[in-house]
Amino acid sequence: MEENKRELATPPAKRNNKAFIIIILLVIVVIVQGVKIYLDHQESIAKEDQLANTEEELAITMQRLTDISAELEEKIAEIQELGGNVEELEQAKAEIEAELSKNRRASRRTIQDLKDKVGGYELLLKAKDEEIAQLKEINTELLSENTTLKTEKNVLNDSLSQLNESKEELVSKVAKASELRAENIQIFAINNRGKERESPFKARQAAKLKVVFNIAENEVAPVEGKNVLIRVIDGNGEVIFDVARGSGTFMLNDREEFYTANQEILFDNTNQQLTFEYEKGSEYESGIYRLEVYTEGYKMGSEEFEVK
Numbered sequence: 001m002e003e004n005k006r007e008l009a010t011p012p013a014k015r016n017n018k019a020f021i022i023i024i025l026l027v028i029v030v031i032v033q034g035v036k037i038y039l040d041h042q043e044s045i046a047k048e049d050q051l052a053n054t055e056e057e058l059a060i061t062m063q064r065l066t067d068i069s070a071e072l073e074e075k076i077a078e079i080q081e082l083g084g085n086v087e088e089l090e091q092a093k094a095e096i097e098a099e100l101s102k103n104r105r106a107s108r109r110t111i112q113d114l115k116d117k118v119g120g121y122e123l124l125l126k127a128k129d130e131e132i133a134q135l136k137e138i139n140t141e142l143l144s145e146n147t148t149l150k151t152e153k154n155v156l157n158d159s160l161s162q163l164n165e166s167k168e169e170l171v172s173k174v175a176k177a178s179e180l181r182a183e184n185i186q187i188f189a190i191n192n193r194g195k196e197r198e199s200p201f202k203a204r205q206a207a208k209l210k211v212v213f214n215i216a217e218n219e220v221a222p223v224e225g226k227n228v229l230i231r232v233i234d235g236n237g238e239v240i241f242d243v244a245r246g247s248g249t250f251m252l253n254d255r256e257e258f259y260t261a262n263q264e265i266l267f268d269n270t271n272q273q274l275t276f277e278y279e280k281g282s283e284y285e286s287g288i289y290r291l292e293v294y295t296e297g298y299k300m301g302s303e304e305f306e307v308k
Helices: 002-009 012-082 087-100 108-177
Strands: 182-190 196-198 208-215 224-233 248-252 255-259 261-267 273-278 287-295 298-307
Touching (some): 012 087, 012 108, 087 108, 182 287, 208 224, 224 255
Antiparallel strands (some): 182 196, 224 261, 248 255, 287 298
16 A cells, blocks of 8 residues: 555656656667677678688689699690600699599688699699600600611611511421320220220210320420320310319410310420320210310310210
8 A cells, every 4th residue: 555655656757757768778779689680690791702702712723723633634645755754743643633532611721722732733834844845856856867767777677577587487387396296196984993995985984084195206396394285175165174173274376265184294205195084073965075185375186085
């Protein structure tokens, strides 16, 4: 009751002043907040513009590095063709490719570092342009000198060429004459009791295959070690082989081919006899088979046998 009396006792003018001050303060707060929001927005726009400009500048710098890398590749090819040293250029190209592969954030420091490197690479390209010009001049002089020398050399080469052709022909004839030949080739089937049968024989009789032949005498062939190979080829043209049983590969007409079995021997030109025994591990299919004998990439002889 007393409080109500006090409120009633407060003069109306004083209450109005108090309300007016509160309104003024609220307006000031709203204005300050509005100004702050505006300034923050402007600062954000400025930062976005600055970032966009920085990213654009980084992209331009990286593109220049890409262009320089392509120019370096051209210079490398040109200098190599002229016979110059490209080690420095290859190192610079590798450095640029490493830079291009990095994931970078746009910053003034990063861009400045890249621009410094771009400047260095551009100086290198300029120096190499001068080097290329010098190499071209030297090559022109050498070409002129070589033309004279080639004219003189061609006369000599014609004579040497004829001599080499005669020599190669002689070497070829000697090599052909020194090739070894397998003769008296015999093929047997050996059953599980050790009994031998000549071709034709039944598949069940061939627990092992035995091949016997002589190496024909050859006075031209030197006494030396030889690796003699045999190939057993079925009716489909497939070589019978098993690496676990001693088979392997050799070069024949520039191709890697399988062989069935091999022996390392010393050829002594005494009509020596060789014997091979090969256990296939499975039964032979019926048909005509071909046996081939090789050494040093050429065929020494061949023979056929039949499995019934």
